[in-house]
Amino acid sequence: MPEDPSKPAEHIPATGPEPSAQASAQAQARAQAEDHYYAALDHVAEGDDNQAIDAYRRSLAADPAFTDALHGLSRALQDLNRLDEAIEVAQQISAIDPDDILAHTSLSILYQKKGMVPEAEAEGNKARVLGWKQQLKKVSG
Secondary structure, eight states: OOOOTTSOOOOOOOOSSOHHHHHHHHHHHHHHHHHHHHHHHHHHHTTOHHHHHHHHHHHHHHOTTOHHHHHHHHHHHHHTTOHHHHHHHHHHHHHHOTTOHHHHHHHHHHHHHTTOHHHHHHHHHHHHHHHHHHHHHHHHO
16 A cells, blocks of 8 residues: 655664674674784784784784783783883773772782772672682582
């Protein structure tokens, strides 16, 4: 049956890209992030922390939630004694994944290096509790 020209056409709002297109774009971004991440690891192995930092940042430009690259970046910054920057990155990891034990352990170490003992102890305690929780899940699961 033809549409009645006197009635306005029904509008179906666009909801964004097709789920498959969105998934494909995410997969492509992650692949690009991983390429830069592995390049950063090569730079670390060569002892070039500055080049590693650049590659980690390129990885994160492709996928800002790629926690492996964030961990690497934090460590490279720590190795160059850029502790405030390393703390910022470790805090980003903790914000993305509050249950990331390594993020809390890294924060504890970084705070300790800066002489921030209460903060270091608090982060160390968080890491310990998360570790216990994971162990309990394995035992009861």
